[in-house]
Amino acid sequence: MAPKIFVTGGTGYIGGSVLHTIVTSHPDYEVSVLLRNIPDAFSSTYPNVKIIKGDYDSFDVLADAASKANLVVHNGNSDHEPSLNAIIAGLLRRSTPGFLMHLSGTAVVVDLHAEKYLGKAEPKIWSDTSNLADIWALPDTAPHRNTEKILNETVAKHGDKINIAIMCPPDIYGRGKGLAKTWSAYVPMFIDEAKKLGAAFYYGDGSNFKSWVHIEDLMHWYLKVVEAAASGGGGLDWGKDGYYFAGTQEVSQLDIAKVAGPVLKKHGVIQNGEPQQISLSTLDSMLQAVPYPKISRYMFALNSRTRPERAQKLWGYKGSAPGLLEVLEQDIADSVEKK
Template sequence: MTGKTNILLFGATGYIGGSVLNRLLQHPNADNFDITVPVRSPEKAKLLEQLGVKTEIASLSDHDKIESLASRAHVIFNVANSDDLPAIVALLKGVRKAYETTRQPPILIHTSGTGEIAELADGKYATETVYSDLNIDQLKSIPPTAFHRNVDLAVIGADEQGYARSYIIIPGVVEGIASGPVFEEGIAKRVSMQIPSLIKASLDRKRSGVIGPGKAIWPYVHVDDTADMYTVLLDAITANPQSAGHGWEGYYFAENGHISYYEIGKAIGQALVDLGFADNAEPTPFTDDELVNYWGSVFLGNFGGSTCRCRADRIRALGWKPKYSSADLLAILKPETELQWKIAQEKGEIDFSYERSLSVLFQNAIASS
């Protein structure tokens, strides 16, 4: 690859995507990057341009624009919706055009999630199945109806057909308050979804909550460690394309251990007590009415009681060294609780509109899988 590297990044206004953009802007080779970011907001586009990023006003439903942008990119980071199959189809059409023009397969780094391997456990147990991203047969055995799977299979299919080099990063519960220029300018969302939603619900009910007894466990990873994965992977591909598996060998789990929802709930409960919002740190089960109130449906609310385990073997082999432990994750929950309370005070309410809107998206994603 000669000249500047044309990088196309979807999801720059999001939690992980904004963190990835920060890493690219601070990369040692940043002067050789020509970064383009599609955004829906003209105001945020102006702020991004002040950081040295090119922008295009477009949403994931603007399929012609997505195809056109992808047709000119050397490297594509998709850190936006991991369940929008029509958008991925449009993106892959552009990738195919790029390949037909240059005869060089573009690099596509797609973001999925460990919901793909989750078991619905209602918080009653921790799965014994552990997925390794080095176990290809195990990865191939994931049913095509699994969450995120239809999009992942389309991405892998492009690699199998030879017109893309595909890599799929699959984080567990991503946590931490994001920082850096993209967040300081108010461009991107600073917090994740799963645990902040639990914090908001716990603030509203004045008692920490869990699904069932909270025995379900998930892999966790800090947002900074997650963002580091993208540049570790990009650097490995750039230095030696053969060193980084792609296609079916291009699954990259993101985890630095596992944690139970009871442990998370207990830490949120202690934060509530410390901050004077509750008098008991012990979490109690959410009722069905609460699940509907906070998450829009019992089904989506109960997803917080699902369970999965995985090992990020492949990215560690490339030199990824996560810094944040489970103790760090639990320590973050008090400042996150303070932040959510501050946001609620500014809005005049604890706002669950985002969580409720996800119920429709979640059901649509399941239906299309």
């Protein structure tokens, strides 16, 4: 019997790519997707995918769909508690254990209010194996911590009924595979702020590092876990050990600014291609429309260094796609074209 997969966030950058990857890699799977708005080409592109109309606040719809699925791949808003609670409630209705892959993100390990390494390289690199106890003990103020706590509590109470994997990618680059949003969060934000400032930018000495992954490598990582769930677990880690980082490289903010500056000048976004050092007040004035405190510090000045040791150990995961700095010009060109 074909495994039944329920996907949420199917028009997002990650969720749309996940849906496309599952459907094209495994046409034998029975796939359903939650959609609030249906892209024009959706039914012709994915004729065998069942559309379930609803949104993240549609508790009964989500719970019912989850109860009928062997695996739920939950994408989109990583902090949305009602949708996660609905999916868990649905999976608990199953007569046999189901699987849940929940999208989180490496912002969870970043202290948004810390200033010691703001604009500087922080030596700590988080591991999803040796630092797992520290990750589970992060403070409630950490980004994504609210939903990760729900998942951790679910493992403690219902680990025999739901097999959970927390998918925790870093910043992502490259063109998405879905039908709607095909661009990452970072590049459009960086372009908008560079345009206002008149230059590519960095804070401090710009040596703060973040982990990155190309969308292609991320989809290989996702598919491995999906296939394992579809086969009943596949020897991967679930529950209290089911935590997965996905970064394939580290890049500093200064290196991004050095590469992006000439590209932005070439496209007429800025006049000066030389990177500019900014003040703390300028940094904190950025991204005011994004409803997360200190988000500009996370995006442009803090460190988020993670190592995917679990995936490396379990299946030899490593990046094969071009690096961020190799793809950055194309990502910028794509973003400028959309504006």
